[in-house]
Amino acid sequence: MSIQDRRERERARREKLIITAARELAEAEGWEAVTTRRLAERVEYSQPVLYSHFKGKDAIMTAVALEGFADLAAELRAARTAAPDATEALARISAAYVAFAERRPALYDAMFSQRVDLPFATPEAPAALHAGFDELAAAVGPHADGADPDLLTEAFWAALHGLVTLMRGGRLPRGQHERRLALLIACFTRGPAGSGHSL
Amino acid sequence: MSIQDRRERERARREKLIITAARELAEAEGWEAVTTRRLAERVEYSQPVLYSHFKGKDAIMTAVALEGFADLAAELRAARTAAPDATEALARISAAYVAFAERRPALYDAMFSQRVDLPFATPEAPAALHAGFDELAAAVGPHADGADPDLLTEAFWAALHGLVTLMRGGRLPRGQHERRLALLIACFTRGPAGSGHSL
DNA sequence: TTCTCGTTACTAGCATTGCTAGCGAAACGG
DNA sequence: CCGTTTCGCTAGCAATGCTAGTAACGAGAA
Numbered sequence: 001m002s003i004q005d006r007r008e009r010e011r012a013r014r015e016k017l018i019i020t021a022a023r024e025l026a027e028a029e030g031w032e033a034v035t036t037r038r039l040a041e042r043v044e045y046s047q048p049v050l051y052s053h054f055k056g057k058d059a060i061m062t063a064v065a066l067e068g069f070a071d072l073a074a075e076l077r078a079a080r081t082a083a084p085d086a087t088e089a090l091a092r093i094s095a096a097y098v099a100f101a102e103r104r105p106a107l108y109d110a111m112f113s114q115r116v117d118l119p120f121a122t123p124e125a126p127a128a129l130h131a132g133f134d135e136l137a138a139a140v141g142p143h144a145d146g147a148d149p150d151l152l153t154e155a156f157w158a159a160l161h162g163l164v165t166l167m168r169g170g171r172l173p174r175g176q177h178e179r180r181l182a183l184l185i186a187c188f189t190r191g192p193a194g195s196g197h198s199l
Numbered sequence: 200m201s202i203q204d205r206r207e208r209e210r211a212r213r214e215k216l217i218i219t220a221a222r223e224l225a226e227a228e229g230w231e232a233v234t235t236r237r238l239a240e241r242v243e244y245s246q247p248v249l250y251s252h253f254k255g256k257d258a259i260m261t262a263v264a265l266e267g268f269a270d271l272a273a274e275l276r277a278a279r280t281a282a283p284d285a286t287e288a289l290a291r292i293s294a295a296y297v298a299f300a301e302r303r304p305a306l307y308d309a310m311f312s313q314r315v316d317l318p319f320a321t322p323e324a325p326a327a328l329h330a331g332f333d334e335l336a337a338a339v340g341p342h343a344d345g346a347d348p349d350l351l352t353e354a355f356w357a358a359l360h361g362l363v364t365l366m367r368g369g370r371l372p373r374g375q376h377e378r379r380l381a382l383l384i385a386c387f388t389r390g391p392a393g394s395g396h397s398l
Numbered sequence: 399t400t401c402t403c404g405t406t407a408c409t410a411g412c413a414t415t416g417c418t419a420g421c422g423a424a425a426c427g428g
Numbered sequence: 429c430c431g432t433t434t435c436g437c438t439a440g441c442a443a444t445g446c447t448a449g450t451a452a453c454g455a456g457a458a
Contacts, residue, residue: 007434036416046437048418057416112368113312121372147382154371155362155383162361163354169311172353173320183346184354187386206405235445245408247447256445 015053015063017043023064026106031061062118065110066126072100072111073131080135086142087189093139094160094185098177101164112161133157143189156188214252214262216242222263225305230260261317264309265325271299271310272330279334285341286388292338293359293384297376300363311360332356342388355387 021042025034036057040047054060079096083089101108110116119125133153140156141149163181166172172180220241224233235256239246253259278295282288300307309315318324332352339355340348362380365371371379 035414037414047416048438049436051417052435112365112370115368118369120368120370147385148378151375151379151382154365154375155358155379155386158361158365158371158379159354159358159383160361161365162357162359165364166311166353166357166360169314169319171311171319172357176350176353179347180350180354180357183350184358186346187354190389234443236443246445247409248407250446251406 011053014043014045014049018050018053018060019063019067022060023067023107023110026064026110027104031106031109058114058116061110061114062116064107065114065116065118066128068104068107068111069126069128069132071104071107072097073128073135075100076132076135076139080139086139089139090143090189091182091185093136094181097136097160098164098181101168105168108164113165140188145190152188159184159188210252213242213244213248217249217252217259218262218266221259222266222306222309225263225309226303230305230308257313257315260309260313261315263306264313264315264317265327267303267306267310268325268327268331270303270306271296272327272334274299275331275334275338279338285338288338289342289388290381290384292335293380296335296359297363297380300367304367307363312364339387344389351387358383358387 018039022034022039025039025042034057036047036050039060040050043049050060054063075096076093079092080089083092118129120129136157137149137153140153144152163172163177163184167174167177217238221233221238224238224241233256235246235249238259239249242248249256249259253262274295275292278291279288282291317328319328335356336348336352339352343351362371362376362383366373366376
C-alpha cells in the first residue's frame with residue numbers, strides 16, 4: 001500500500017500547489033487573469049490536470065476561498081486575543097477584518113463575492129467558517145446587552161462586509177474610513193436595547 | 200436639420216432598447232447569460248451595432264446600473280415619504296432597500312457588485328446616485344443625534360448592503376432576516392453617541 | 399434622373415476562454 | 429518479461445468579447 005500512499009501524497013501536494021498558484025496569481029493580477037491555461041503553465045502541468053483535481057475553475061476558487069477563511073479566522077483571533085478588554089477587542093477585530101480585506105482583495109473576493117456552493121449558515125459549514133464567525137461572535141457578544149448574540153454578530157459582520165465592499169468599489173470615500181468605522185462600532189458597542197455603555 | 204434629428208432620435212431609441220433588453224435578459228437569466236450575441240439577437244440587430252453605442256459590454260452594464268440607481272432612488276423615496284414619523288421612515292426605507300435588492304438581484308449586482316467606472320462619492324456622481332443617497336440620508340439624519348449625518352448614512356448604507364449581499368450569497372441564514380434587520384435598525388435609531396431614544 | 403459620397407449596419411473572422419475526447423507512455427501486478 | 433491500468437499530454441470544440449472590411453442605403457449635386 002506504500003506506493004499508493006506515495007501517490008496520494010504527491011497528488012495532495014500537487015493539489016495544494018494548484019490552489020497556492022491560483023491564489024498567488026489572483027492576488028498579483030486579479031481573478032480575471034487566472035485562466036486555466038496560465039494556471040496550468042504556472043504549476044508546470046498541462047491544463048487537463050487541473051480537471052483531474054477540481055471539477056472546474058469555480059471549484060479551484062472555492063478551494064482558495066476555504067484557505068482564505070482559515071487565514072481570516074487566524075488573523076481575527078490574533079487581533080481579538082491581543083486586546084485588553086471587550087471594547088478594545090471589538091475595535092481591533094474590526095480593524096483586522098478591514099485590513100484583511102484591503103490587503104488581500106482578490107482572496108476576499110473569492111470568499112465573499114463569488115457564487116460558491118459551500119454550506120455557510122449550517123452545521124455542515126467548513127470548520128474555518130465557523131472559526132471565523134466564532135471569533136467575531138466572541139468580540140461582539142459582550143456588547144449584546146440582552147439581544148441575541150449570534151444575530152448581532154451576523155448584523156455586525158454584514159456591516160463590516162458592506163463597509164469593505166462599498167469602499168473597495170469606490171462607492172464610499174476612502175478618506176473618511178476611520179471615522180466611519182468608529183461610528184459603526186459606536187452604534188454596536190452600546191448594544192441594541194437601551195441601557196448603553198459609555199463611549 | 201430635421202433628418203439628423205430623426206436619426207438621433209432613432210439612435211437614442213435604439214440605445215434605450217439595448218439597455219432595456221440587457222436588463223431584462225439579466226433579470227431573467229442572470230448576467231452570465233447576457234452575451235453580446237444573445238443581446239444583439241434580442242434587439243434584432245447585429246453584434247457590432249452594440250459597439251457603435253457602447254464601448255463594450257461593461258459600458259452596457261454601467262448604463263443598466265444607472266437606470267437601476269434611478270429606480271432605487273424612486274422606491275426609497277416612496278417608502279420614506281409614506282412613513283408617519285422618523286422612526287418608521289427608517290424602518291420602511293430599509294425594508295424597501297432590501298426588497299429592491301431581493302426583487303431585482305441582477306440589477307442590484309450591476310449597481311454594486313460590478314467594477315464599474317462611475318464617479319461615486321464625488322459631486323460629479325450621476326444625479327440618480329445622489330438622489331438615492333439623499334433619500335437614505337433623509338431617513339438616517341433624524342437619528343444622528345450629534346454625529347455626522349452623512350457619515351452615519353454611509354455606515355447605515357454599508358450595513359444594509361452587507362446584509363443584502365451576504366444573505367444573497369447564502370452567507371447568512373434567510374430565516375432570521377427580519378429580526379436581523381430590526382436589530383440593525385435598533386443599533387442605529389438611538390444614534391451613535393449616548394442619549395438614546397427608546398425602542 | 400443619375401452620379402457621388404458619406405453613413406450605417408452586416409458578414410466574417412480573430413484571439414481567448416473553459417472544458418473534454420482520445421491517445422501514448424509510464425508504472426504497477428503477475 | 430508481458431498485460432493491464434493508471435495518468436498526463438496533445439489537440440480540439442463551442443462560446444466568448446471584440447474588430448476589420450464590405451455592401452447597401454440614402455442625401456445632395458450635376
